[in-house]
Amino acid sequence: MEGLRWVRMTDDEMSDFLGRGGTGTLSFSTAIDDPPFSIPVSYGYDEDANAFYFRLAFPEGATKEGVVDRPVSFVAHRRTDRGYRSVVAAGTLEEVTDMPYDSSAVQGMWAVEIPEIDIFDRPPEDVAFRHFRLAPETLTGRKEVRSNES
Numbered sequence: 001m002e003g004l005r006w007v008r009m010t011d012d013e014m015s016d017f018l019g020r021g022g023t024g025t026l027s028f029s030t031a032i033d034d035p036p037f038s039i040p041v042s043y044g045y046d047e048d049a050n051a052f053y054f055r056l057a058f059p060e061g062a063t064k065e066g067v068v069d070r071p072v073s074f075v076a077h078r079r080t081d082r083g084y085r086s087v088v089a090a091g092t093l094e095e096v097t098d099m100p101y102d103s104s105a106v107q108g109m110w111a112v113e114i115p116e117i118d119i120f121d122r123p124p125e126d127v128a129f130r131h132f133r134l135a136p137e138t139l140t141g142r143k144e145v146r147s148n149e150s
Contacts, residue, residue, distance in 0.1 A: 009085070009141030017076070017085045017141065018045040021113035024076035026054065028067035037067050043076065044112025052089060052134040053096075053109045055116075057127045068093060074134060083144035089136035097130045105133050 009017065021044040027036040044053040052074060072093055077086035096105045109131060
């Protein structure tokens with residue numbers, strides 16, 4: 001990786017990278033001696049509200065049930081035609097499943113595109129899903145650039 005460096009992305013670059021949705025990794029805090037509980041997820045991103053939306057499955061006995069109220073970090077990353085990009089968001093999830101339809105959180109969910117990925121051992125209609133919003137307390141992005149670029 002000679003000749004490469006990593007620089008901070010601007011807000012516009014992060015919004016462009018995140019688009020209206022994609023995939024990433026959501027990690028929940030755990031006990032100090034345990035690793036975080038991390039899962040691959042699809043997300044939707046509302047640039048105007050600076051918020052992420054997740055549609056999380058809760059099959060019977062799911063580990064998520066015990067950690068969903070803990071602090072989280074979310075990472076979206078991928079290689080683009082201009083090099084690697086990543087965005088890290090941190091904060092606490094807010095459940096929007098049962099919020100009133102006219103709430104800003106629910107309205108924001110309609111503005112995003114959460115990719116539906118079928119990774120379950122049963123049909124999606126047989127899996128209980130709940131919707132969450134992450135209005136991050138911190139949001140940072142990094143991009144790979146050649147040493148002679150800015």
